[in-house]
Amino acid sequence: MKLYLNGIGIIAPGLADWGEARAVLRGEASYRDAPLAKLQATRLPAAERRRATAVTKLALDVALQACGERAAEVATVFASSGGEVEVIDRIFQELATVERQISPTLFHNSVHNAASGYWSIATGSRRPAMSLSAFDDTFAAGLLEAAVQAAVEAMPVLLVCYDFPPLAPIARHRPLNAPFGVALLLQPERDPSTLAQLQLQWPCTDAATAMADPALEALRLGNPAGRSLPLLAALAQGQTGAVVLALDGGRGVRVHTTP
């Protein structure tokens, strides 16, 4: 399956956008851990922006980085292992009390596709919106879904993959290191603003590609969305290359990148 990449977004500690990440992944700058900049969700109406969670804002901000002015015209695949981790913790806390008062906003913000719903409101887009999870392999599953959709439906598809570390007491059972968001705009045809060609091969039984830099490898393993880093590194280096992304059951995806 051959696709064209027309936009990249990334938000992670020390990697505030593609420009910053590209320099680090090309080895032109060294990686420095830093807290996330304030998440904005600028396209959301004020009332929705107040209600939206940090998880949703992370997804919206990284999505916008990748597709800018094309936001309203692309179908979306929102991929997240854990979804709205902060909201569900608050609901579970509340359900353990005698009163059990769940606020309506809290409840509708708890759905896995909350970010996807807010994206549709923020952009005015009525395009199809998928929301999925595949635990640790959510990035590869999302990439496969987005690529298949772009190829079969012959339309641009924006993949947005994002996860926040769960709160205590779930954190101990699902330890994620840091928030991570990545977005890729895929389309079936090359055009003048195409950044690279991606060719996906499934299945592939080779081991997943790792990051050589220990700090970046920790980011990769510390968040399901961080599993995108080897692909982002290949894209940053701008050379012909191939990376392997793991999928459940040992049958991964090999992605060939060509400038």
Add this chain to the structure above:
Amino acid sequence: MDPLILSAYTLVSALGRGLDATCAALRERRSGLRPCDFLDAALNTWIGRVDGVEQVTLPQPLDHFDCRNNRLAYLGLGQDGFAERVAAARVRHGAGRIGVVVGTSTSGILETELAYRARDPDSGELPAGFSYQYAHNTYSVADFTRRLLALEGPALAVSTACSSSSKAFASGYRLIAAGLCDAVVVGGVDSLCLTTLLGFSALELVSDRPCRPADRRRNGISIGEAAGFALLERPLPGMAGIALLGYGESTDAYHMSSPHPEGLGARLAMASALERAGIAPGGIDYVNLHGTATRSNDAAEDKAVTALFGNRVPASSIKGWTGHTLGAAGIANAIATCLSIRDGFVPVSLNTVEVDPELQGWIALEPLQRPLSHAVSNAFGFGGNNVSLVFGKVGP
């Protein structure tokens, strides 16, 4: 698009286990709803609880997946020879050529709700035995299904709230169309939990009576649970049965928990499904409604349906039977639609006494016996996420 045959399908809901029990209830006008008796929910509402989920034990070596949602999935996979049909397909195509796409909204979070209640008073830790990956995580039910059926194709869980398991059909179709799979197990599993019971109550969307879709006095949903699955594959020459002919997906761009008041997204989804199927609105014989029995859903859906079909096509919702099964609503509607086509009948809109005079469409109050060539099945969810499917007969 090329039709995909449902070479096996099944459903477990409050109506019972399997297609025969479902069909019998639909024909006998027997609702599966009962006054809420789920744990200590203590709500003045009716629910579509599946009997016997508490007694299900998962087989070795998958017993670490134990949670209400996966027990319900296991019940579903055991009906109508579904697992055996998938095993036969596995021999035909190879395990690596069969994908798994399962919709769910709340997965196994009931176990987490209960674990939070049982936190250690000093440390705040969840009790021993709590499993995040195999119970709570959204992917758990897709993972369980994949392993139980010994499939090795791409697997994912779809979670677009109440459209999740209709979305699974679209995703499954594409995996086959792209050449990655020869067959895909699609479906949906959602089970009762306190988050949804109390959450929908907080939104004031839960009825104090068995839900009454399209009724003048409708006042909200009855929450249910269900597990349903279908095996999608390309029909071989001479194969006859029910097929997926089209799907349409859209979003509302309007509100997180209320549909677009004119049903704009719903209309887009239905129109897109018809277009993919290559069928004009005049070729549709039945519309299986999302029909949740909230004031806003039924009004918006009616506008969307009548904009496309006028009042020429009989329509009904099965929510008065099964309740609103959330992430499994799409598959429950899809299976009910397939049974309607297979047996040539339009189920009534159960519990509907007087159709809301503001609704323009044809709501079926009496069962209709008639051959159905093509039918539309709707599912709409929070986040304004809409999916419509078109099913019909194929083959000799």
